[in-house]
Amino acid sequence: MSDVIKLAHGDGGKFTNELIKNLFYRHFRNRKLEEGIDAATFSVNEGRMAFTTDSFVVKPIFFYGGDIGKLAVCGSINDLAVSGAKPLYLSASFIIEEGFPIDKLEAIVRSMGDTCTRAGVNIITGDTKVVEKGSVDGIFINTSGVGIIESNYKMKTIESGDQIIVTGTIGEHGTAIAIQRYDIKVKGNFKSDCNPLNGITENIQDLYPYIKIMKDPTRGGLVTILNELAELAGLGVRLIEEKIPVSREVKAMNEMLGLDPLYMACEGRMVLVVNKLYAEKVLNRIRSLEGCKDANIIGNFDQEASLKVYIENYLGGKRILNTLEGAMLPRIC
Amino acid sequence: MSDVIKLAHGDGGKFTNELIKNLFYRHFRNRKLEEGIDAATFSVNEGRMAFTTDSFVVKPIFFYGGDIGKLAVCGSINDLAVSGAKPLYLSASFIIEEGFPIDKLEAIVRSMGDTCTRAGVNIITGDTKVVEKGSVDGIFINTSGVGIIESNYKMKTIESGDQIIVTGTIGEHGTAIAIQRYDIKVKGNFKSDCNPLNGITENIQDLYPYIKIMKDPTRGGLVTILNELAELAGLGVRLIEEKIPVSREVKAMNEMLGLDPLYMACEGRMVLVVNKLYAEKVLNRIRSLEGCKDANIIGNFDQEASLKVYIENYLGGKRILNTLEGAMLPRIC
Numbered sequence: 218m219s220d221v222i223k224l225a226h227g228d229g230g231k232f233t234n235e236l237i238k239n240l241f242y243r244h245f246r247n248r249k250l251e252e253g254i255d256a257a258t259f260s261v262n263e264g265r266m267a268f269t270t271d272s273f274v275v276k277p278i279f280f281y282g283g284d285i286g287k288l289a290v291c292g293s294i295n296d297l298a299v300s301g302a303k304p305l306y307l308s309a310s311f312i313i314e315e316g317f318p319i320d321k322l323e324a325i326v327r328s329m330g331d332t333c334t335r336a337g338v339n340i341i342t343g344d345t346k347v348v349e350k351g352s353v354d355g356i357f358i359n360t361s362g363v364g365i366i367e368s369n370y371k372m373k374t375i376e377s378g379d380q381i382i383v384t385g386t387i388g389e390h391g392t393a394i395a396i397q398r399y400d401i402k403v404k405g406n407f408k409s410d411c412n413p414l415n416g417i418t419e420n421i422q423d424l425y426p427y428i429k430i431m432k433d434p435t436r437g438g439l440v441t442i443l444n445e446l447a448e449l450a451g452l453g454v455r456l457i458e459e460k461i462p463v464s465r466e467v468k469a470m471n472e473m474l475g476l477d478p479l480y481m482a483c484e485g486r487m488v489l490v491v492n493k494l495y496a497e498k499v500l501n502r503i504r505s506l507e508g509c510k511d512a513n514i515i516g517n518f519d520q521e522a523s524l525k526v527y528i529e530n531y532l533g534g535k536r537i538l539n540t541l542e543g544a545m546l547p548r549i550c
Numbered sequence: 551m552s553d554v555i556k557l558a559h560g561d562g563g564k565f566t567n568e569l570i571k572n573l574f575y576r577h578f579r580n581r582k583l584e585e586g587i588d589a590a591t592f593s594v595n596e597g598r599m600a601f602t603t604d605s606f607v608v609k610p611i612f613f614y615g616g617d618i619g620k621l622a623v624c625g626s627i628n629d630l631a632v633s634g635a636k637p638l639y640l641s642a643s644f645i646i647e648e649g650f651p652i653d654k655l656e657a658i659v660r661s662m663g664d665t666c667t668r669a670g671v672n673i674i675t676g677d678t679k680v681v682e683k684g685s686v687d688g689i690f691i692n693t694s695g696v697g698i699i700e701s702n703y704k705m706k707t708i709e710s711g712d713q714i715i716v717t718g719t720i721g722e723h724g725t726a727i728a729i730q731r732y733d734i735k736v737k738g739n740f741k742s743d744c745n746p747l748n749g750i751t752e753n754i755q756d757l758y759p760y761i762k763i764m765k766d767p768t769r770g771g772l773v774t775i776l777n778e779l780a781e782l783a784g785l786g787v788r789l790i791e792e793k794i795p796v797s798r799e800v801k802a803m804n805e806m807l808g809l810d811p812l813y814m815a816c817e818g819r820m821v822l823v824v825n826k827l828y829a830e831k832v833l834n835r836i837r838s839l840e841g842c843k844d845a846n847i848i849g850n851f852d853q854e855a856s857l858k859v860y861i862e863n864y865l866g867g868k869r870i871l872n873t874l875e876g877a878m879l880p881r882i883c
Binding site: 309311 | 557560561562563564566588589591592594595596597598599601602604605606607629630633639641643644645674675677684686692697705765766769774875880881
């Protein structure tokens with residue numbers, strides 16, 4: 218096999234097949250994929266299914282705590298998980314620049330395979346296109362996903378008083394990308410939070426009657442999601458600054474860069490809106506789960522605040538958090 | 551709204567929402583999509599489903615007989631159709647270059663909506679990413695699709711004597727792209743055959759017991775598909791040159807360009823392998839369907855030919871048709 222991707226790897230012929238067998242089958246490893254037919258097939262029981270898609274253009278493609286492959290697998294898993302679905306199958310579609318190193322491609326594909334194994338999902342169908350040098354920036358990956366809504370999860374109407382839970386420290390993915398994009402030399406444990414969320418959702422299904430909405434705060438971070446929910450609910454949101462879990466490093470780095478962790482993408486956190494009577498119960502369960510020890514109740518919906526999202530600090534100071542007009546950082550996912 | 555795509559259209563905030571509502575919802579128009587949640591949901595009955603994905607990087611993005619949007623919708627529909635599935639839902643994911651004209655995007659999106667309406671499928675989930683100028687060549691689109699296998703279709707073992715049917719004239723998509731790529735000024739009715747195939751498959755379901763395999767000859771064209779099937783079957787393939795439907799224009803243009811229609815991609819044709827006793831019956835049914843008047847039996851599987859695909863002309867001359875080592879033309883889909 219050549220050590221870089223050639224146009225012929227994308228022509229659907231001999232080289233494409235070589236790539237599929239030597240790379241994709243080896244790392245994604247499952248019978249449905251290896252059947253190699255135009256569409257993969259699977260059995261379903263009567264019920265409801267969920268279907269989602271995301272394209273990933275993250276830059277750089279390898280970052281602290283992950284890479285475009287892990288991110289692509291987590292992205293579609295997480296969209297399914299926050300919709301109350303059990304992720305079952307993913308597709309993976311690659312657009313690769315001519316000349317892209319095959320060892321890098323293999324690292325990405327291996328990372329996708331590992332993340333799938335950890336999350337209990339399978340990539341069962343795929344596609345590979347190769348474009349001429351200069352027609353794409355390295356590699357872009359699309360994943361789509363299907364899942365089954367086994368649970369009793371339904372989005373419910375948000376009411377004043379409903380509590381907001383976040384499952385861990387925020388802003389870590391966006392900050393990791395920013396550091397590497399701006400090529401900042403820092404010490405400290407900067408790492409994307411990129412992770413599959415179905416490990417959380419599968420362990421809180423009995424609490425779904427108390428959970429009104431689940432969301433993953435990706436592009437635009439926590440504030441963007443909360444502004445969307447405020448608009449949806451016709452209510453305001455009151456956040457309590459010291460309750461929001463942010464690591465010291467992330468806080469300091471964002472101050473230095475003139476950025477705000479509240480707007481930075483997370484790729485492995487979830488925001489939950491919970492009936493206030495059960496918020497502590499839900500929080501305790503979440504804190505008991507892997508990677509969620511920093512989960513916290515960070516605020517509540519509030520009819521007094523009339524559609525605004527605001528944050529209060531311990532001195533009683535208030536600050537309105539509007540949706541930004543432009544991205545803080547493009548290509549974070 | 552601005553008249554070109556800006557980075558902010560891809561940041562997941564206000565501009566992204568504007569684009570989604572003003573463009574995607576308007577042309578894709580269906581309730582599931584307009585719910586605007588992370589994953590679309592739908593009900594299923596117990597049974598088997600099919601799942602497929604394809605990314606489209608075709609160049610030019612507008613071509614005689616279609617555009618990247620129509621092609622993207624047909625591509626996933628056709629992968630489902632040839633797998634014996636009724637296509638139900640598609641996802642659409644866009645990677646767009648900063649500065650891309652919004653009127654062109656709208657033309658593409660409208661074309662996707664129209665093709666969906668014609669084929670009876672819905673785009674129910676999507677994603678939009680925008681990358682900096684120079685990071686992608688205009689626009690790339692991924693579609694994934696899910697369908698339900700309602701029929702009794704199963705791939706069956708190919709035997710010597712099985713007949714090969716093609717549903718219409720071949721090589722038209724690849725030839726249309728070649729003409730425009732090389733900017734050849736020609737008169738004549740050159741048009742991609744790009745079309746949804748589910749109109750055919752839904753009308754031949756009662757004949758599935760006699761149909762062993764269905765395939766769409768996209769990248770690498772008819773010869774590539776037949777070489778794959780020959781390998782799968784452990785048999786050779788004998789084609790009869792004068793039986794293969796090729797339009798006069800396509801034949802002449804390929805001669806001029808030094809290309810061969812047998813290797814040129816089709817995006818709206820199907821190859822069927824049929825039990826020889828029922829080949830005429832299947833052919834007659836197919837010929838009665840819209841757009842299939844040129845369908846023909848073009849050859850058969852043949853144990854004498856030992857894994858080779860060969861073509862015979864009316865003088866008895868034989869020529870081996872090997873899989874090409876490299877693509878005749880990159881980015882045809």
